[in-house]
Amino acid sequence: MELGNSLKIADLIREIRQQLDLSQKKFAANLGVSLRTVNRWENGSAVPSRMALKLIEEMLEKMGEPGKRLLSEYLSKAKQREDS
Structure with missing residues (x-):
């Protein structure tokens, strides 16, 4: 999971x-x-280290639908910032 600095x-x-x-x-x-x-x-x-971010991502995946929502919400925000 890559998160932009501005996220x-x-x-x-x-x-x-x-x-x-x-x-x-x-x-x-x-x-x-x-x-x-x-x-x-x-x-x-x-900010969390890359290893911590990986563990957080795994935690989100285990949460089911709420985790998927958060993952997509925050990853899409990071992607939008990287693209601008």
Whole structure:
């Protein structure tokens, strides 16, 4: 999953967590990162590594239809930004 720099990764992370009903701490544990890392992603001061993005993509795929919607929504936004 490639996300453009201008994409609001913070929004995607927050939305995934809310859809899965996970705290930042539990979300971080699922990805093998620290709570601070997830917090920094959500407040926009850092972006996930390529490995973390891959794990997030896998998480989205396992979510079924809601995950597919998020994946297509955020990937299409990233694609539009790359094309402009």
